[in-house]
Amino acid sequence: MFVTDSITIDRPFRDRLREAKLDRVAAVLACVGNQLAAWSRTGDTIRYDLDGNRAFYIKRYHYPRWKQRFRAMFRGTFFKASRARNEYRALRRMRQLGIQAVRPVAYGERRLCHFLRSCFLITEAVPDAMPLSSFIQTFGKHRGSAQAVRLRREILISLARQVRHMHHAGFVHRDLFWRNVLIRSLPGDRFEFYFLDASVGQRIRLPQRRQDKIVHDIASMGALAPHFCSKADQLRFLLEYLETDKLAEEHRKWLRRVQTQSDRLQQTELERLRRGAVFNPPMHEATGTL
Numbered sequence: 001m002f003v004t005d006s007i008t009i010d011r012p013f014r015d016r017l018r019e020a021k022l023d024r025v026a027a028v029l030a031c032v033g034n035q036l037a038a039w040s041r042t043g044d045t046i047r048y049d050l051d052g053n054r055a056f057y058i059k060r061y062h063y064p065r066w067k068q069r070f071r072a073m074f075r076g077t078f079f080k081a082s083r084a085r086n087e088y089r090a091l092r093r094m095r096q097l098g099i100q101a102v103r104p105v106a107y108g109e110r111r112l113c114h115f116l117r118s119c120f121l122i123t124e125a126v127p128d129a130m131p132l133s134s135f136i137q138t139f140g141k142h143r144g145s146a147q148a149v150r151l152r153r154e155i156l157i158s159l160a161r162q163v164r165h166m167h168h169a170g171f172v173h174r175d176l177f178w179r180n181v182l183i184r185s186l187p188g189d190r191f192e193f194y195f196l197d198a199s200v201g202q203r204i205r206l207p208q209r210r211q212d213k214i215v216h217d218i219a220s221m222g223a224l225a226p227h228f229c230s231k232a233d234q235l236r237f238l239l240e241y242l243e244t245d246k247l248a249e250e251h252r253k254w255l256r257r258v259q260t261q262s263d264r265l266q267q268t269e270l271e272r273l274r275r276g277a278v279f280n281p282p283m284h285e286a287t288g289t290l
Helices: 011-019 025-030 066-077 083-096 132-140 146-168 207-222 231-242 249-276 283-287
Strands: 003-009 035-040 043-049 055-062 104-112 115-124 129-131 181-186 190-195
Touching: 003 011, 003 025, 011 104, 025 055, 025 104, 025 115, 055 083, 066 115, 083 104, 083 115, 129 132, 132 146, 132 181, 132 249, 146 190, 146 207, 146 231, 207 231, 207 249, 231 249
Parallel strands: none
Antiparallel strands: 003 104, 035 043, 043 055, 055 115, 104 115, 129 181, 181 190
16 A cells, blocks of 8 residues: 655754664654653653763654544544644744743654554653653652752742743643653752643634633643642642732632643543553652652
């Protein structure tokens, strides 16, 4: 049957991907990598180590059956972009807006009679970073220690500022769960964050329409919070995000909308957290230290 491959590589990475033999669709789809970072029935994410401390992450989506290909077609993949291409573009847009997102390196697609068969996204690894969902569990189990309290406060304030900056730039992630945020420690007990998995993210210029999506972003952030953060911690995040010292009535109405959505998302995220621990164990289990 008629098969076509296409790959787009960001210019600064063309030589590097060629040297790694990842400049062809077939090679990327067949790549084993150095570490399995995530897996599902229709896709996987692997880490591919380069020299030194550099690495790529390759995220692949597969549609092996015609039923899956037709379903994807009705979601727009036949005439429009694949999920990998959408995320590549979204990450580039975020970085252009000054939002700290992982750097997209390349995306590719394999089509069978123009039906999407597989697609992939390659991103540059952030050195010494790990998912926030894994990192925060450390502090959830050490709530009482002075160090954990101080670090948790710094994490929440820094994260609130970065999420606020993204929304002020007019961009909404629309899948802003802890698993889609990387955290990296900096000297002086400071932290920075990188957003990823933004395939449905977009810049929305109309304030009212953007506000509806922002509610979902904040609800996603709060889905796991009750299990690892105190009410005071959660309030501190919200006050920093809203740039206020006290919640006004308009804020409370807004928060009720956030809470309603967050409650619906909670059980699904807890299950994802449990499964994700296979690939990204909590920090104290991975390193033996706080």
